[in-house]
Amino acid sequence: MSTASAAGELGVTGGTGKTVRTDIPARLDRLPWSRWHWIVVVALGITWILDGLEVTLAGAVSGALKESPVLRFTNTEIGLAGAAYIAGAVVGAVLFGWLTDRLGRKKLFTLTVLVYLSATAATAFSWNVTSFILFRFMTGMGIGGEYTAINSTIQELIPARVRGWTDLVINGSFWVGAALGALGAIVLLDPAWINPEHGWRLAFFIGAALGLVILFLRQWIPESPRWLISHGQPERAAAIVADIERRAGFVPPAGEVLSLTKLRPRAATPLGEVFRALFVVHRERALVGLALMLSQAFFYNAIFFTYALILTDFYGVPSQNIGWFILPFAAGNFLGPLLIGRLFDTIGRRVMIAATYALSGVLLTGTGYMFWQDWLTAAQLTLCWSVVFFFASAAASSAYLTVSETFPVEMRALAIAVFYAVGTGAGGIAGPWLFGVLIDTGSRGSVFAGYLLGAALMLGAALIAARFAVRAERKPLESVARPLNAVD
Secondary structure, three states: OEEOOOOOOOEOOOOOOOOEEEOHHHHHHOOOOOHHHHHHHHHHHHHHHHHHHHHHHHHHOHHHHHHOOOOOOOHHHHHHHHHHHHHHHHHHHHHHHHHHHHHOHHHHHHHHHHHHHHHHHHHOOOOOHHHHHHHHHHHHHHHHHHHHHHHHHHHHHOOHHHHHHHHHHHHHOHHHHHHHHHHHHHHHOOOOOOOHHHHHHHHHHHHHHHHHHHHHHHHHOOOOHHHHHHOOOHHHHHHHHHHHHHHOOOOOOOOOOOEEEEEOOOOOOOHHHHHHHHHHHOHHHHHHHHHHHHHHHHHHHHHHHOHHHHHHHHHOOOHHHHHHHHHHHHHHHHHHHHHHOOHHHHOOHHHHHHHHHHHHHHHHHHHHHHHHOOOOOHHHHHHHHHHHHHHHHHHHHHHHHHHHHOOOHHHHHHHHHHHHHHHHHHHHHHHHHHHHHHHHOOOHHHHHHHHHHHHHHHHHHHHHHHHHOOOOOOOOHHHHOOOOOEOO
């Protein structure tokens, strides 16, 4: 970093391989919050609404799938369908994450939503177990690709001082989608309104309709200026930032001095260099990212994917009423990041990540024990989960925040993909399958053993975060992780 004499000064030599001195990162970070930032939050954050919708519908319709005269799913097959969705997300994250770093953020977050839209619509036409699992895999691919493209874009467009809260709230908006899915399931799975065999199929068209809305909203989102300068397009980046400043109504004060970032752009970063940075240069950060992603993926996917089965098998709740139990669950999950998210920017990342993970593990143990002892009604269990996930939602969101802000811009999307793939592949695929098997035993003690495993993973991640998490609060991305193509 060096210092410029005035805001907007940009020393540029075009093309890749030549040195660029730019104040673009500093200009993005010093912008006041504006209507333009809200557009970014809505247009990109809707990805998590879609994911919440998909996961909730898959859980809420599980009873209908078991009762379907065509599909006749078993609990294990429902668990496999959930695992297929996660497996698709893992494959999509890695494939589209690599392409996002090479081709740009905007191209990929357009492509991934098209994959999602097509696959979720196709799910409605499933004719047997195999076709349903295949379409869920493809839907997951679209969502996994969205995670990498969107998380990297958000990090690179949002000012540093509010990056933590914004990222947590956007990730927490998953639960807005969960609420929408629950409401949709209440109507579409009610035999008084519609034949449940048609209702669960119509439910998946909700996601396809939202996908069309996303395509419209994202026409307003530009390519990431940080990605452009690292790939030899500083003039285009400068034009985008000038337009953002204009739309935000910001006029730089006379004589403003901003720090400069000095880079040697290149068209692509060799994978060998990327993995050396990931697992050698930043190996402690890699440990933190892996621990956070794996533990939260198991914690969430194991409990949420199979919650409808708990309600139907242990409490006798009719499948058409599952949505009512999802609503308070979703409220606690969304309110957590919304209300305590700012503490990640004020108190700091390390303290808050460790605290939320530890609280989640302790509260899960207590709730699981009460479930094992059969002390709770279905409504009381739902209330307990709402409290548990008030903290767990902030914890899980901080995992995505951590892996997307603590690695260099040239490899940001692929880093997100790697940790999402490893963590979610291990925790997210194993979790739904394991809990499907445990629920099939009909034993509360067996399910409680699964809860204890999830709690142990969260507590272990809390210890790792308390020791190694990066104190990235209110710092520019270039200070948190020096670009691979930076020069002195």
